[in-house]
Amino acid sequence: MKDIIQTKVVKITDIGDTKLAEMGEIIRNGGLVSFPTETVYGLGANAFDEKAVLSVFEAKNRPADNPLIVHLADICDLDSVAEEIPDEAYRLFERFSPGPLTIILKKKPTLPDAVTAGLDTVAVRIPSHPIARALIEEAGVPIAAPSSNLSGRPSPTNVQHVIDDMMGRIPAIIDGGACSVGVESTVIEIISGIVNVLRPGGITKSDLEEVLKNVTVDKHVTEMVSDGETPRSPGMKYKHYAPNAEVVVYVGDTKNTALEIKGLLALEKDIPCGVICYDGFAFDCETVLYMGENNKTYAERLFDALRQCDTLGIKKVFAQFTEDEDYGLAVRNRLFKAAGGRVVRI
Numbered sequence: 001m002k003d004i005i006q007t008k009v010v011k012i013t014d015i016g017d018t019k020l021a022e023m024g025e026i027i028r029n030g031g032l033v034s035f036p037t038e039t040v041y042g043l044g045a046n047a048f049d050e051k052a053v054l055s056v057f058e059a060k061n062r063p064a065d066n067p068l069i070v071h072l073a074d075i076c077d078l079d080s081v082a083e084e085i086p087d088e089a090y091r092l093f094e095r096f097s098p099g100p101l102t103i104i105l106k107k108k109p110t111l112p113d114a115v116t117a118g119l120d121t122v123a124v125r126i127p128s129h130p131i132a133r134a135l136i137e138e139a140g141v142p143i144a145a146p147s148s149n150l151s152g153r154p155s156p157t158n159v160q161h162v163i164d165d166m167m168g169r170i171p172a173i174i175d176g177g178a179c180s181v182g183v184e185s186t187v188i189e190i191i192s193g194i195v196n197v198l199r200p201g202g203i204t205k206s207d208l209e210e211v212l213k214n215v216t217v218d219k220h221v222t223e224m225v226s227d228g229e230t231p232r233s234p235g236m237k238y239k240h241y242a243p244n245a246e247v248v249v250y251v252g253d254t255k256n257t258a259l260e261i262k263g264l265l266a267l268e269k270d271i272p273c274g275v276i277c278y279d280g281f282a283f284d285c286e287t288v289l290y291m292g293e294n295n296k297t298y299a300e301r302l303f304d305a306l307r308q309c310d311t312l313g314i315k316k317v318f319a320q321f322t323e324d325e326d327y328g329l330a331v332r333n334r335l336f337k338a339a340g341g342r343v344v345r346i
């Protein structure tokens with residue numbers, strides 16, 4: 001049984017706040033701090049402190065074979081954690097950093113193996129959130145950080161989500177408000193000049209194509225990993241984001257999916273149901289969680305909606321969704337996992 005520790009929640013709205021130096025010091029000295037980024041909250045540790053990195057896995061019950069992303073303040077720091085960096089990586093970072101892009105690079109031998117779960121590659125990202133950047137600078141070390149949720153739960157997009165999962169498990173949480181992107185960063189690898197998307201996120205396929213014309217989407221972004229298969233990224237094989245409720249996704253034109261969901265709600269009067277849908281639709285259901293008008297706002301709100309389903313004790317969720325190749329790919333990746341394959345095309 002893990003000891004319960006005192007968790008400090010510190011509100012920081014301004015990068016001039018002196019409390020940031022204290023938070024940086026906790027990280028530098030081997031402690032864990034949860035901090036906001038533009039995508040989701042991260043659970044940070046000094047990337048060069050093996051013991052601290054191992055405590056990240058313990059705090060969130062993360063499987064030991066799932067590597068962490070290293071967060072840097074500046075592109076100039078890349079060679080402190082990676083080597084043989086291809087020109088394409090520099091071109092992509094120059095265009096999209098700071099921002100929600102993570103690139104898999106060859107790991108520098110001096111970086112502890114715990115960060116990369118024994119792989120010879122390292123995932124690197126330069127976040128754009130001012131508090132994340134200031135924290136890395138104050139810590140004076142690269143920060144290894146997964147999303148700051150308990151393993152298996154949706155990533156946290158506001159401080160309450162972090163408090164719900166991490167209170168009593170880590171020394172400090174920075175309250176920096178809500179995250180703007182709402183889904184985790186786009187993770188890519190570069191093989192012989194070709195970009196392969198391993199996790200769709202805030203930087204879309206067409207964004208990447210503005211810099212490099214050869215961009216592929218790995219098959220496990222849209223297909224489940226079957227038994228015996230080794231995915232390109234360990235995180236692909238884990239079942240994430242599932243609330244306690246059964247989630248069923250209805251994919252297609254919004255008018256048709258709304259009509260289908262209305263019909264099904266009428267048959268499910270005896271159990272607490274919820275609907276996740278685009279703006280502009282009304283349902284005869286107590287819990288209707290609106291995702292805005294498009295898949296960008298859907299991405300921003302989805303994790304909060306999935307967590308709300310649990311808080312409200314919902315047993316069945318009907319989710320409306322229309323596919324597209326931009327933010328739709330990021331929403332689809334998380335929503336279909338939350339549904340555990342229960343997807344109906346209308």
Ligand code: TXA
Pocket residue numbers: 037039040041042043066067068069100102104116119121122123125145146147148183184185186187199232233234235236
């Ligand atoms: O937006 C984000 O990326 C957030 C914020 C905090 O930066 N972080 C995040 O970390 O989502 P995490 O640990 O929840 O997801 C990292 C993903 C996992 O799926 C992991 O398997 C993959 O990146 N990954 C990390 N290192 C890798 C490597 N060397 N090769 C392949 N995949 C890797």
Ligand code: MG
Pocket residue numbers: 146147155
């Ligand atoms: Mg995560």
